[in-house]
Amino acid sequence: MKASRAGRRKAGGAALLLALALLGGCRQNPGGEVDALVIGERLPRIADPSSASLTPGDLVLVENAAQGLVGFDSGGNIVPALAERWAVSDDGLSYVFRLRSAEWSEGRKVRARDVVRLLERHFAKAGRNPLRDSVGAIDQVVAMTDRVVAIELSAPRPHLLQLLAQPEFGLVRERRGTGPFAVEAKNSTLLLTRTLPGFDGDEGSREQVRLGAAAADAAIANFVAGKAELVLGGTIADLALAQQARLPRGSLRIDPVAGLFGLVPARKDGPLADPAVRALLDETIDRAALVAALGVPDLQPRTSLLQLGLDGVTAPAEPAWTGVPLANRREDIIARARMLFPRASGAQEPPTLEPAPELRVALPPGRGGEIILRRLQADWGPLNLSVVAAKPGQRADLRWVDEVAPSTSPAWFLRSFRCDFVPVCDPDADRLLDAARLTGFAPQRVAFFAEAERRMREAVLFMPVAAPVRWSLAARGISGFQENRFARHPLTGLRERPASRD
Incomplete structure (x- = not known):
């Protein structure tokens, strides 16, 4: 009998804890409208990524008003969006999505055939979607029923959901989407509204975000003045402006992203057509000094095209000179530079100095580009090179x-x-x-990648410097904001503290 009462007390306590947890998880208390700004020259718009070039601000709006099959939560994890659930076949060649009951913003019911048509436009090689080449293993997209869509692959793609969650695969029909927010233009801003269901029959509530756009300096000033609680879309171009502002402690948030941050030849002729020139310039970049000048906490110099932490990448290809300090290589670098960029011509005494060859570099705008330019001038100037920033519309070498x-x-x-x-x-x-792309054997695919990486690095098709930099400003009340590896920040649940993940 005692054991029975103890069991009931234990069960009752567990039930109470469960009820409290459910109440805490389902309680919807947005806490008022959020004023948010994206860094950009114009107000974001909804446009189809398969047929138009979208700005970073446009992608923020598409992500929140024209969701794809799946999306990201604030931590960069895959969550349901238009698809309420999905299944992947054991061989990884078939992804089946069940659509939730939804309507386009004008009230027309969403059907699987609409989704198939839009996805096919995204995947088309002739389209303008910037990520279309990343999903080249897709064989076909099929509407199995009115609410079931299947994507069939020619080879397994374990990263397909991460790609589909990107706003570049948002589903836009006639400049309309399916949410999660409805959008209304309001006095040079956009009012984003979504209705949240109530708990156990209670009346639902609304979550609202007023979204605007501003140049980086104006966005930062608005944040400091308390006129905006969230600023999105910061890059290395304008990070220095945020670093110099008197921001509240902990409000500057930098995403731990992976990606490409460095120099690529911009023309097939000119000095960069010579592999020896590319190799010399690559080796001469003082990456540690450049990264230090950018002043980004925890940013590390990088000499590899691939980045550690990518799936299947354990030892990225590095140049042979990586293990030798730059100071110890300087004499050899200068000797090679004299052969490639001679300082004098003719046999007369004194010799007639040739003008330094000019390298034009297309750089990020703003303070970030200025910092990079000064460092490249310091590194490449001793090679008898004149390094200048390419003007808008001007042909660049890099x-x-x-x-x-x-x-x-x-x-x-x-x-x-x-x-x-x-x-x-x-x-x-x-x-x-x-x-x-064609192989279905994962180890063989990794081997192909490794050899391709080695060839590209030896040919110096890219001069890596570090990982990219993406930053945001989030006020204390925006507890739902999290840094993440994709730098995607949904506007849902901004005032809700994210659930902890084990």
Whole structure:
């Protein structure tokens, strides 16, 4: 009898704890409208990523008003969006999504055939979706019923959900989406509203975000003045402005992203057409000094094209000189530079100095670009090179790349330097990537990637410097904000503290 009463007390206590947990998890208390700004020159718009070039601000709006099949939560984890659930076949060749009951913003019911048509536009090689090349293993997309969509693959793609969660795969029909927010223009801002269901029959509540756009300096000033609680879309171009502002403690948030941050040849002719010139410039960059000048906490210099932490990447390909300090290589560098960029001509005494060859570099705008330019001038000036920033519309020799990886696969990194996308490339590396796309044997795919990476690094198709930098400003009341590896920040639940994950 005692044991029975103790069991009942234990069961009753467990039930009470469960009820409290459910109440805490389901309680909807947005705490008022949130004023948010994206850094940009114009107000975000909803546009189809398969047919238009979208700004970072546009992608924020698409993510929140024209969701895809799946999405990201505040921590960068995959969560349901238009698809309420999904299943993956044992062989990894079939993804089946069940759509939730939903309507387009004008009231028309969402059907699987609509979703199939929009996805096919995203995946089309002739489209403008910037991530279309990353999903090249897709064989077909099929509407199985009115609410079930299947994506069939020619080879397994374990990172497919990460790609589909990106706003570039948001589903836009006639400039409309399916939420989670409805959008209304309000006095040069956008009012985003979503209705939250009540608990156990209680009346639901609303969550609202007023979204605007501003230049970085104005956005930071609004945040400091308390006129905005959230600022999104910061990059290395404007980080210095945030670092110099008198921000509340802990409000500057930097995402731990992976991606490409460095220099790529911008033309197939000129001095960068010579592999020896590319190798010399690459080796001469003082990455530690450049990263220190940028002043980003925990940012580490990088000499590899691939980044540690990617799936299947344990030892990225490094140049042979990586283990030798730059100071110990300086004499050899200068000797090679004298052969490539002679300082004098003619046999007369004194010799007639040749003008230093000019290298034009397309750089990020703002303070970030100025810091990078000064460091490149300090590194490459002693080689008898004049390094200048390319003006808008001016042909450049080198272009600064600053892109966040959309998944944890190494494929996106390597395919960014295929001959279809860059003027200086390696056709043999392209063939290796094509072979990797076709194989269904994971170890063989990793081996193809490793060889392609080695060839690309030896040919210096890219001069890596570090990981990209993405920053935001979040006020204390925005407890739902989290830094994450994809730098995607949904506007849902901004005042709700994220649930802890074991």
